[in-house]
Amino acid sequence: MSPAPILALALAFGYLLGSVPWGLVLTRAAGLGDIRQIGSGNIGATNVLRTGHKGLAAATMLLDLLKGVAALLIAAGLWGEPAGLAAGFGAMLGHAFPVWLGFKGGKGVATGGGVLLAAAWWLGLAVLLVWLVVVAITRISSAAAVAACLAAPVVAALAGRWDLALFAAGIAALVLWRHRGNIARLRAGTEPRIGQKG
Template identity: 60%
Template sequence: MNTAIALAIGFLLGSIPFGLLLTRYAGLGDIRRIGSGSIGATNVLRTGRKDLAAATVLLDVLKGTAAVLIADHLGAPGALAGLAAVLGHTLTPWLRFEGGKGVATGLGALLGIAWPVGVAVAAIWLLTAVLSRISSLSALLACAASPFVALTIVPYPWPVPIIAVWIVWRHRSNIARLRAGTEPRIGQ
């Protein structure tokens, strides 16, 4: 029963569309009508509001971490709740099962599962972002590295590859633009 409750809490926490809520509250309208149409921080950044993008990242990370920690507190598998949070973020029921790509929420889940894995993956994202200035490429490389990083730190990192594959799947359109050389850079 605790596992079912933890999964539900993880999914519901993940489903809170902070990027959409923050931009609407700031009077910027529906974030889904600009840029990539996503509700995540990278698209929020396209509004020119770095403060709202930073708040979106922070809140999306926190909901992934909170899902894991709440589940752990209930004696349920925290990693499973973290996965549920990522699914909730990407398949938000309040937005007709559309949502973000899951990168920040996935990072939050990793921080809750094993914080050294989350820190290492965040460092990979940041280094790639500084060098390439392409958020999606940074996310894809960080996701690709995450199972290997987790394997060196966590004895059974089973949810990490699932989270990584799901996030990569959510980046299908970004991968097509990367291949075509048309993916926008951070700040464009």
């Protein structure tokens, strides 16, 4: 099979893995109803936390991260590194725009972190560290997400991995686009802190 069909197959494979809405699945299984009717309406871990169930929020974050890891590593193992990167980006697209939910999904922070961790462990850990530091200081999930996104291509470039820097920039662009409403609220000083409603 030539490279283009392989990359397309990897992208589709990643999309299917990424499109599993774990936040919605877990909250429904726990009898909490539709997470899209709670708080911000998002299916990610931050909104799951607004249900008051920290364990479910942690499980959502872990599973969203793991689907990014799995998409990249499985595709890379089957078809090579370029296919792995395609599958990783596909997982991001699947998480953000799942066909099962009318293309209205999550914002991609945990899934993107998983993709970067699988692409290069040191890059994933650096981004996670930035996220942890910013969230500890601000208690605002979106601020930490924005900072981590902006850091990812910079860290890769400083390491001399321009291929990963370009890939991380693509991941960051998607996450920042999904956070455009949050960014507007951050600028206005109205973005809620972790655990708050909204």
